[in-house]
Amino acid sequence: KIWLIFGTLSLAAFLTIVGVTAFAHGHTPAGGMDTIDPEKVAETPPFDKPGVRQLDDDTYEAVIISQAFGYLPGKIKVPAGKEIIFTLTSTDVVHSFTIDNTKVNMMAVPGRITHKSYTFEKPGTYLVLCNEYCGAGHHMMSTEIEVY
Ligand code: CUA
Known part of the structure; x- marks a missing residue:
């Protein structure tokens, strides 16, 4: 049970870090929001x-x-x-x-x-x-x- 909880919390922490860096810091694959046709x-x-x-x-x-x-x-x-x-x-x-x-x-x-x-x-x-x-x-x- 302890390891299941540890694993779940780790996953939540990693996804939070990815989410924050992607959206708050603009780390998208293209970098920035400039668009073009x-x-x-x-x-x-x-x-x-x-x-x-x-x-x-x-x-x-x-x-x-x-x-x-x-x-x-x-x-x-x-x-x-x-x-x-x-x-x-x-x-x-x-x-x-x-x-x-x-x-x-x-x-x-x-x-x-x-x-x-x-x-x-x-x-x-x-x-x-x-x-x-x-x-x-x-x-x-x-x-x-x-x-x-
Ligand atoms: Cu590979 Cu262009």
Whole structure:
């Protein structure tokens, strides 16, 4: 009986923690509440001009569209030591934008806009992979970021 009560209380505690972090802190898979019509991505700013743009001296935005089986634009170039705000969506199914050897692991969800800020410390070429199974070409879905 003691272990049944312990198990039930543990489950209740875990579900409460998940619920609080999901709703109170906004930890949804897409992160935040920005929405977009997935059929009108190409016409909707900022996705009408995908790519990198400078916001101010220390901040850049990289606007990226995920679709089976690649990213738009393809290879991008960003500076090291500056904050890069990645802004991401998908036009079809769930993909991810995962930069190898970094903490960046974004989900690209149709209908949602995902943001993630990251500063590359070292120049180099960074591999980007899709780690959400998205169809027959999933294993080929990758790109590169050149950090200068
Ligand atoms: Cu896109 Cu897997």
